[in-house]
Amino acid sequence: MSQNTFMDIKSSPLQVNMESQSTMTQDSALHQQALGNSTNGKYGEDIFDPSSSYRNNLNELGSIAPMAMMVAETLTNEQAAPPSVHAPTYYNTNRGQIYDIKSEAADWQIDSSDPGYQSFTISTSDAPQPCPAFVQCLQYYAPANTMVAEAGTGDVSAYQICSPTSSLPQGVAMASSTSPLHSSQQLGEEASRKRELRLMKNRQAAKESRRRKREYVNCLEDHISMLEQQNKMLMEELKYLKESCAKKSR
DNA sequence: ATTATTCGCCGTCAGGGCTT
DNA sequence: AAGCCCTGACGGCGAATAAT
Numbered sequence: 001m002s003q004n005t006f007m008d009i010k011s012s013p014l015q016v017n018m019e020s021q022s023t024m025t026q027d028s029a030l031h032q033q034a035l036g037n038s039t040n041g042k043y044g045e046d047i048f049d050p051s052s053s054y055r056n057n058l059n060e061l062g063s064i065a066p067m068a069m070m071v072a073e074t075l076t077n078e079q080a081a082p083p084s085v086h087a088p089t090y091y092n093t094n095r096g097q098i099y100d101i102k103s104e105a106a107d108w109q110i111d112s113s114d115p116g117y118q119s120f121t122i123s124t125s126d127a128p129q130p131c132p133a134f135v136q137c138l139q140y141y142a143p144a145n146t147m148v149a150e151a152g153t154g155d156v157s158a159y160q161i162c163s164p165t166s167s168l169p170q171g172v173a174m175a176s177s178t179s180p181l182h183s184s185q186q187l188g189e190e191a192s193r194k195r196e197l198r199l200m201k202n203r204q205a206a207k208e209s210r211r212r213k214r215e216y217v218n219c220l221e222d223h224i225s226m227l228e229q230q231n232k233m234l235m236e237e238l239k240y241l242k243e244s245c246a247k248k249s250r
Numbered sequence: 251a252t253t254a255t256t257c258g259c260c261g262t263c264a265g266g267g268c269t270t
Numbered sequence: 271a272a273g274c275c276c277t278g279a280c281g282g283c284g285a286a287t288a289a290t
Contacts, residue, residue, distance in 0.1 A: 201275085203261060209277055210259080 198274095199262075202263085205276065206261070207259095209275095213277085
């Protein structure tokens with residue numbers, strides 16, 4: 001299989017043309033079967049289990065742990081060890097502190113002991129940093145398959161950010177998401193905040209989707225290798241049986 | 251050494267499917 | 271119906287590689 005067959009093929013005219021002109025190999029035929037025959041946006045249904053999506057196939061292999069489940073487990077199981085995730089970068093805004101998950105400076109922990117997630121505490125060794133204007137962001141992600149936690153809309157009224165070097169929370173209580181909006185400026189800020197939240201979620205979803213797809217393609221490649229090996233053995237067995245029959249018939 | 255092409259990854263948008 | 275999630279499509283970017 002070519003290395004980039006289904007990773008992220010750009011559909012520029014040149015590349016589309018190259019694809020359409022390329023010879024249909026066994027691998028590409030299999031992939032077309034796996035991907036092209038899909039009718040509902042999922043792919044891979046023809047290779048493993050026709051009644052199951054590729055994600056289900058992967059789940060059966062135990063290779064995918066849905067992040068949502070990890071979130072639920074992490075936030076509800078107080079006995080569980082705190083997840084090891086990367087440190088966010090903290091920013092100060094006129095509405096409090098928000099953070100950026102791209103920083104990978106240090107480990108941080110989540111204290112979810114507060115029932116109902118009315119508030120929670122993020123501990124980090126990072127000192128708060130100044131930041132350009134940004135909306136309040138109550139969602140944070142953990143990279144590398146660790147966990148995702150979300151809060152910020154709905155019934156969450158506040159949360160806190162504090163430093164582990166201080167016994168008292170130094171964080172800023174965030175604006176209540178349920179507070180009424182009075183001005184067009186506030187409406188604009190709310191819309192902007194929602195957009196940022198949506199983009200952030202989609203960004204993470206896209207990453208997860210691509211990771212699942214890579215995993216799926218890897219599974220397909222392994223499956224192909226196994227089938228090729230199987231085919232080779234069967235061909236050898238057939239050859240042997242044919243020769244045996246020929247000897248007997250003489 | 252410079253330029254062109256390829257590759258892989260990312261963020262965003264759009265649209266379909268599912269849930270509430 | 272609204273909101274959310276998932277994923278294909280698209281364009282941009284930087285690194286690697288090939289061509290000159």
